[in-house]
Amino acid sequence: MGDDITDTETDPTEEAVGFRSGFACFVGRPNAGKSTLTNALVGDKIAITSSKPQTTRHAIRGLVHTPDAQLVLVDTPGLHRPRNTLGERLNDLVRATWTDVDTVAMCFPSDQKVGPGDKYLVKELAGLRRKPVLAVATKTDLVSPDRLAQHLMAIHAAGEEAGLRWQDIVPVSAVDGSQVELLRDLLIATLPQGSPLYPDGQLTDEPAETLVAEVIREAALEGVRDELPHSLAVVVDEIVPREDRPEGKPLTDVRVNVYVERDSQKGIIIGKQGVRLREIGATSRRQIEKILGVPVYLDLHVKVAKDWQRDPKQLRKLGF
Incomplete structure (x- = not known):
């Protein structure tokens, strides 16, 4: 008989014992604080934020x-009464997302009353049988204790x-930061047991192109009229590294198109003598360099x- 051989490799299922991993999504009306909360939980900026309603147009994933545990947060567009094909597609995206995740958290901004739009969404969520649904009162720093109660x-x-x-x-x-860690722990408690889904330390699984486009859109949204966003x-x-650069001095070319619907809007984005467009470029370039790690x-x-x-x-061409 040959010598006994002992397998010393760790069984991956043993590592997963007690470890939780899964997906949770934030839903709510436009401007309910979903993206800001996602960034706070992740600990870095992965979703753009703006005072303009319906800023979020993609289901952005952030990793906690x-x-x-490993919590994958999915920040969704605000559910709203659609005015066009884009609006219908964004609403479809929200509903498809909450069907796929393990847990849903609905955001109610504390500085606004619970209105008909909220109640309509709550009624839809009530149809999600056997799925944990949390309510999150956001923006509590804006209201008094009595108003919050x-x-x-x-x-x-x-x-x-x-x-x-x-x-x-x-x-x-x-x-x-009030109770953000508590919310994190409550969300994690609803997740199934399982191994990590992403490498430790990764903050998002969004491709660089998506993050770059969102950074530029956020910069372009600042200070513009309500109809433009x-x-x-x-x-x-x-996004291509420039060739023939000196060693140790890399430079990456990022070529981007900003689309609007009318010539008058084009003028607003460019600004007088191109001043506005240069501001957008300067603001977003710093964040893009942080994302890509190169000049x-x-x-x-x-x-x-x-x-x-x-x-x-055109919606397909623009990625919707």
């Missing part, structure tokens, strides 16, 4: 790591009215794609 009671009542039993109701402030789309043509030459162009929000062909 703890010693015994009323808000929490209104959230509870909205759940009862729809036949939805909240897993938890959690007041948080992403701005001052919906008409803005950003497409990254290419960047940013080549920005503004183009008109007439009524693209209503044109299925």
